[in-house]
Amino acid sequence: MSKYLVNKFLFTVDRDPVLVERYRDDPRGTVTWWEEERANHLLSCAAGEASTWLAFEDEEREALATHDYATLFGLGAHPFLTLTLFIAMFERDYDEPLGFQLQYAKNLAHFSLPYADITT
Amino acid sequence: MAELTAVIASTHHPFYYKASTAPPEAAPPFAAEWVRKVEAFRETLTRAEPDVLLMVGSDHFHQLWLDNMPQFLVGNAEQYDANWYNEEREFSLPRMRMQGDRDLSGYILRNGLDAGFDLAFSNELRIDHSVTCPIITLRPQNDLPIVPVYTNIFAPPLPQPKRFVELGRMLRQLVESWPSDKKVAIIGTGHLSLELGGPRQFGPHGPDAEFDARAVEWIANGDLEGCLSEVTLDSLHAPGNATHGFMDFMLMMGVAGENAKADYVDTYDLFHTMEAYFTWYPNGAPA
Numbered sequence: 243m244s245k246y247l248v249n250k251f252l253f254t255v256d257r258d259p260v261l262v263e264r265y266r267d268d269p270r271g272t273v274t275w276w277e278e279e280r281a282n283h284l285l286s287c288a289a290g291e292a293s294t295w296l297a298f299e300d301e302e303r304e305a306l307a308t309h310d311y312a313t314l315f316g317l318g319a320h321p322f323l324t325l326t327l328f329i330a331m332f333e334r335d336y337d338e339p340l341g342f343q344l345q346y347a348k349n350l351a352h353f354s355l356p357y358a359d360i361t362t
Numbered sequence: 363m364a365e366l367t368a369v370i371a372s373t374h375h376p377f378y379y380k381a382s383t384a385p386p387e388a389a390p391p392f393a394a395e396w397v398r399k400v401e402a403f404r405e406t407l408t409r410a411e412p413d414v415l416l417m418v419g420s421d422h423f424h425q426l427w428l429d430n431m432p433q434f435l436v437g438n439a440e441q442y443d444a445n446w447y448n449e450e451r452e453f454s455l456p457r458m459r460m461q462g463d464r465d466l467s468g469y470i471l472r473n474g475l476d477a478g479f480d481l482a483f484s485n486e487l488r489i490d491h492s493v494t495c496p497i498i499t500l501r502p503q504n505d506l507p508i509v510p511v512y513t514n515i516f517a518p519p520l521p522q523p524k525r526f527v528e529l530g531r532m533l534r535q536l537v538e539s540w541p542s543d544k545k546v547a548i549i550g551t552g553h554l555s556l557e558l559g560g561p562r563q564f565g566p567h568g569p570d571a572e573f574d575a576r577a578v579e580w581i582a583n584g585d586l587e588g589c590l591s592e593v594t595l596d597s598l599h600a601p602g603n604a605t606h607g608f609m610d611f612m613l614m615m616g617v618a619g620e621n622a623k624a625d626y627v628d629t630y631d632l633f634h635t636m637e638a639y640f641t642w643y644p645n646g647a648p649a
Contacts, residue, residue: 321559
């Protein structure tokens with residue numbers, strides 16, 4: 243499990259308007275690029291001080307590459323990060339206020355307590 | 363010594379700004395009553411005539427991140443920029459800037475550390491809606507210096523609920539021993555039952571009305587014993603997956619004191635999560 247890295251993907255994409263659009267339009271390409279180029283960046287350090295060991299599990303990579311937020315929830319990705327980024331990408335596609343948020347809840351309806359542990 | 367003139371605990375609902383500033387024809391149906399309640403709540407702070415606000419909130423993965431996560435952090439800066447791109451994007455929150463109070467920050471850090479609380483600090487802190495929402499609701503003119511205190515209710519492993527209460531008790535002691543002639547209000551925001559990014563989110567009410575009713579009773583009556591006997595890190599998962607924000611209310615109960623009945627209590631049953639507003643006047647209600 244690399245919940246931390248999934249969260250890092252969601253976090254770094256969510257805070258960058260260009261990456262939000264890129265991930266919406268090309269999820270698989272963005273995930274592949276990000277894992278190769280960005281996954282090991284230490285966020286508060288100079289570029290040369292990167293980590294050397296971070297990589298997604300196959301299931302995580304596939305869930306991110308297919309915008310599968312229900313699977314991300316089941317894997318223990320931080321639900322606030324997932325929700326915030328997916329609202330940024332898909333709220334615009336719904337006419338009713340909170341339309342996407344309610345659809346999102348519906349797509350998670352098969353989960354019951356206890357939810358996946360989000361501890362990293 | 364400084365005087366603690368008001369203790370205020372509130373939910374922080376990032377949709378309030380948009381709901382309260384929309385033109386009447388575009389405002390949601392619940393907005394007018396919400397504004398009325400918030401303005402009445404605001405008056406409880408105005409009456410206390412504070413000079414400085416000590417503000418307890420929680421960063422929502424804006425500046426504080428999992429590679430370096432403090433449990434309790436005190437802002438120690440001259441000024442604080444506020445609100446973030448994703449809060450502008452989702453909630454239409456405006457960019458803001460607050461003045462700091464380095465003297466109070468330094469006093470809390472030095473004396474908190476000496477009292478056994480290993481507080482982290484930040485000399486450059488951009489704060490988020492957990493602190494700006496109560497500025498918008500309670501002090502929209504944004505004319506007072508603040509000292510922000512961030513707690514980790516968000517990224518487990520989390521501190522135990524009793525630590526939030528203990529931090530609240532200590533913050534009160536520190537404010538009341540601060541060598542200053544200023545009047546201080548301590549304002550903290552958290553949540554009642556809340557679900558974010560889970561199947562129970564954005565319902566017509568909060569996810570657990572029964573928890574909310576018990577929580578409001580605990581807070582309004584200062585029932586720390588009852589609250590601490592029932593609330594654990596595990597138990598807070600049941601009312602909703604973001605309900606650990608309730609621990610910031612427990613912190614504020616620690617500030618207000620054991621069995622301290624709130625002087626002002628109001629709630630508003632909204633979609634998604636219930637709003638709740640509490641004010642205590644430690645030295646009696648202002649005239």
